[in-house]
Amino acid sequence: MTSGYKLYGAPLSLYTGKARSYLTFKNIPFEEVFSSRKVYQNIIEPKTGVRFIPVLETPEHDFVQDTAVMMDLLEARFPERSIIPDTPKQKLVSAILEMWGDEWLLLPAMHYRWNHDNFPFIYEEFGKIAFPRMPAFIRRIAGKKIGSMFKGFVPMLGITPKSIPAIEKWYEQDVLPSLDAHFAIHDYLLGARPCVGDFGLMGPLYAHLYRDPASGRIMQKIAPNLVKWVERMNQENLPLGEWLADDEVPDTLLAILTRQFKEFWPVQLNSAKETQKWILNNPEQHELPRKIGDHVFSLGNVSESRAIQSFSQWKLQRVLDLYNGFNAEERAQVDSLLLQIGGLEAMQTTIKHRVAKENNKLVSEKGSQRNVK
Numbered sequence: 092m093t094s095g096y097k098l099y100g101a102p103l104s105l106y107t108g109k110a111r112s113y114l115t116f117k118n119i120p121f122e123e124v125f126s127s128r129k130v131y132q133n134i135i136e137p138k139t140g141v142r143f144i145p146v147l148e149t150p151e152h153d154f155v156q157d158t159a160v161m162m163d164l165l166e167a168r169f170p171e172r173s174i175i176p177d178t179p180k181q182k183l184v185s186a187i188l189e190m191w192g193d194e195w196l197l198l199p200a201m202h203y204r205w206n207h208d209n210f211p212f213i214y215e216e217f218g219k220i221a222f223p224r225m226p227a228f229i230r231r232i233a234g235k236k237i238g239s240m241f242k243g244f245v246p247m248l249g250i251t252p253k254s255i256p257a258i259e260k261w262y263e264q265d266v267l268p269s270l271d272a273h274f275a276i277h278d279y280l281l282g283a284r285p286c287v288g289d290f291g292l293m294g295p296l297y298a299h300l301y302r303d304p305a306s307g308r309i310m311q312k313i314a315p316n317l318v319k320w321v322e323r324m325n326q327e328n329l330p331l332g333e334w335l336a337d338d339e340v341p342d343t344l345l346a347i348l349t350r351q352f353k354e355f356w357p358v359q360l361n362s363a364k365e366t367q368k369w370i371l372n373n374p375e376q377h378e379l380p381r382k383i384g385d386h387v388f389s390l391g392n393v394s395e396s397r398a399i400q401s402f403s404q405w406k407l408q409r410v411l412d413l414y415n416g417f418n419a420e421e422r423a424q425v426d427s428l429l430l431q432i433g434g435l436e437a438m439q440t441t442i443k444h445r446v447a448k449e450n451n452k453l454v455s456e457k458g459s460q461r462n463v464k
Contacts, residue, residue, distance in 0.1 A: 184280075
């Protein structure tokens with residue numbers, strides 16, 4: 092079971108960066124396979140039923156598409172060097188930060204990739220998918236066509252001329268300085284050992300915001316300690332340190348967490364609410380569409396419309412399930428932190444019509460008896 096894993100991905104892929112970093116830290120031997128057009132056609136699509144990367148192939152030749160599912164599977168198989176803290180506050184904060192990285196840091200990641208000067212670099216990168224062995228100028232031509240599809244997703248995320256100034260202000264004056272100050276003191280989010288949250292942040296902060304030329308220069312200038320963290324997260328054979336003692340959550344993370352509950356959590360909660368409505372209105376449909384409408388979000392003093400992603404409910408469920416699984420003593424400890432960062436009310440949300448991952452697709456989970464608020 093310790094050999095035979097394959098990671099199908101690409102250097103430019105956000106979530107491939109998350110999965111690669113995780114496999115490297117866990118010291119799990121794996122082969123990385125570049126996801127060319129031929130690999131998509133011959134392996135990824137027929138084996139997973141979807142067109143997304145990364146994909147993990149196990150020694151048993153099972154194919155797993157989502158990074159959270161990959162990590163759940165591999166944590167069970169390889170409990171050594173666990174990335175899940177043992178104590179309640181750290182465990183919950185780690186899960187919250189993973190969701191934030193996976194879902195909300197998409198805003199700066201996609202904005203800086205497509206609305207800043209990353210060309211011809213990014214077109215050549217996408218061109219490798221179609222013509223991995225062709226000269227750079229041919230890759231640029233093909234990559235521009237492929238990349239235009241991904242660039243088309245940018246407005247759907249709420250990245251528009253109206254919201255771009257707020258996104259840049261938040262990222263450059265809040266996210267980067269806050270994370271830089273944190274990593275000036277701590278090697279990882281919760282001490283000297285990476286947790287689930289570190290890998291959630293690694294996706295957008297590495298593949299887009301560190302690796303792309305324009306955003307990479309910004310990170311180097313504003314957040315050199317964050318740069319060191321990104322590079323550390325890609326290193327092999329890292330020593331296994333310890334999380335902070337006594338279930339401590341560093342003060343340097345509190346402002347980040349507080350702002351999440353003001354701006355990011357309302358988006359997640361409303362996405363779940365609208366997904367509930369969709370499930371109720373479409374009882375005959377088992378598989379959910381990726382987009383189920385639009386809603387308004389706020390960042391700073393700016394409001395804009397964005398697509399409602401049904402997948403957001405699945406990510407939210409994982410955090411809520413973790414919280415609801417705490418015993419009374421653990422809940423009291425966690426609630427004191429949530430009260431401090433403005434997240435206690437949000438965490439009381441329960442979900443009646445749940446979703447699940449089935450054969451790499453998001454489906455309605457039947458028979459749940461939970462109530463929805």
